[in-house]
Amino acid sequence: AKAAGGNRFEIADADSNARVIARHSLTNGLPSALEKGEFFIEYQPLVRLTDGTVRGAEALVRWLHPVHGVLGPDQFIPLAEDTGLIVPLGRWVLEQAARQAREWRDAAEDDASLRVNVNLSPCQLSHPTLVSDTVAVLENAGLCPSALCLEVTENDLIGADETALRPLRQLADLGVDIALDDFGTGYSNLSYLRRLPVSQLKLDRSFTRGMQRAPADPVDVKIVEGIVSLAHTLDLAVTVEGVETAVQAEHLRGLGCDTAQGWYYARPGPPERLHTLALADAS
Numbered sequence: 001a002k003a004a005g006g007n008r009f010e011i012a013d014a015d016s017n018a019r020v021i022a023r024h025s026l027t028n029g030l031p032s033a034l035e036k037g038e039f040f041i042e043y044q045p046l047v048r049l050t051d052g053t054v055r056g057a058e059a060l061v062r063w064l065h066p067v068h069g070v071l072g073p074d075q076f077i078p079l080a081e082d083t084g085l086i087v088p089l090g091r092w093v094l095e096q097a098a099r100q101a102r103e104w105r106d107a108a109e110d111d112a113s114l115r116v117n118v119n120l121s122p123c124q125l126s127h128p129t130l131v132s133d134t135v136a137v138l139e140n141a142g143l144c145p146s147a148l149c150l151e152v153t154e155n156d157l158i159g160a161d162e163t164a165l166r167p168l169r170q171l172a173d174l175g176v177d178i179a180l181d182d183f184g185t186g187y188s189n190l191s192y193l194r195r196l197p198v199s200q201l202k203l204d205r206s207f208t209r210g211m212q213r214a215p216a217d218p219v220d221v222k223i224v225e226g227i228v229s230l231a232h233t234l235d236l237a238v239t240v241e242g243v244e245t246a247v248q249a250e251h252l253r254g255l256g257c258d259t260a261q262g263w264y265y266a267r268p269g270p271p272e273r274l275h276t277l278a279l280a281d282a283s
């Protein structure tokens with residue numbers, strides 16, 4: 001038993017060493033990655049459930065690391081937050097996404113309503129130039145505020161007082177859409193939701209997983225039903241994440257969800273692909 005325990009310990013230790021080394025090597029490369037152009041953005045379509053049309057896409061950042069290959073945001077966003085790089089990186093993502101939305105709109109002559117969603121980290125939320133940066137980015141891209149949706153997580157807003165919420169409120173007043181991301185995973189109460197300058201909820205994947213196949217999990221159905229009814233009462237649109245099957249899409253449409261995102265429609269991909277999907281709908 002002792003030997004086995006020792007073994008486990010070694011394995012665990014080697015593993016955590018590897019993690020420390022990996023973390024160290026990523027942290028070292030991070031500051032220069034932006035200058036070197038190692039980041040890129042994939043876009044995942046947002047689809048209107050009632051008629052299946054593409055409404056826009058969420059920008060999801062990736063890092064093409066010279067040694068480790070393509071890294072997902074979960075592998076480097078926390079590091080970027082710790083090191084402060086998230087502010088310039090987040091600004092870069094916003095610039096790229098705004099430019100991209102402008103291109104989609106220019107290309108789709110008859111449908112100039114495609115929108116782009118961009119994730120904001122808590123460091124960006126509390127950064128003094130959030131509002132002026134965002135306005136400048138929109139102006140430079142020639143994009144109206146309503147073409148942009150900023151996604152903030154429920155957890156990042158918990159405990160935020162009026163002062164902390166002011167920048168978001170200013171952006172919302174300008175016409176920027178604000179979405180509450182990963183909704184349902186944090187602590188939220190009804191009265192709190194009312195105070196937030198948000199116009200949509202993005203329901204976390206964990207709530208829709210039970211509907212991937214028929215019969216759907218009855219408890220999940222009830223929960224989603226309740227959230228949709230609450231959201232609509234508060235005039236909030238509901239986007240569902242992680243839609244992977246046709247059965248799930250049909251369920252969620254039936255429950256009154258407004259917009260869907262997930263592998264069933266498309267995985268995150270290059271910006272040109274959204275254009276193709278949106279044009280396909282228009283014809």
Ligand code: C2E
Nearest residue numbers: 060061072073074093119120121242243244261262263268
């Ligand atoms: P998120 O905002 O909740 O984004 C949705 C995540 O779910 C994405 O993971 C997406 O690829 C994945 N996904 C989409 N459809 C499906 C599906 O049908 N099934 C499953 N299993 N997964 C699906 P990704 O791209 O790895 O991004 C992870 C997180 O990283 C994002 O979660 C977001 O919080 C953060 N992130 C991404 N880009 C940025 C950024 O530019 N700035 C900041 N601050 N955070 C970002």
Ligand code: CA
Nearest residue numbers: 058119151181
């Ligand atoms: Ca998001």
Ligand code: CA
Nearest residue numbers: 181182202241
């Ligand atoms: Ca989410």
Ligand code: CA
Nearest residue numbers: 153181182204
């Ligand atoms: Ca998330």
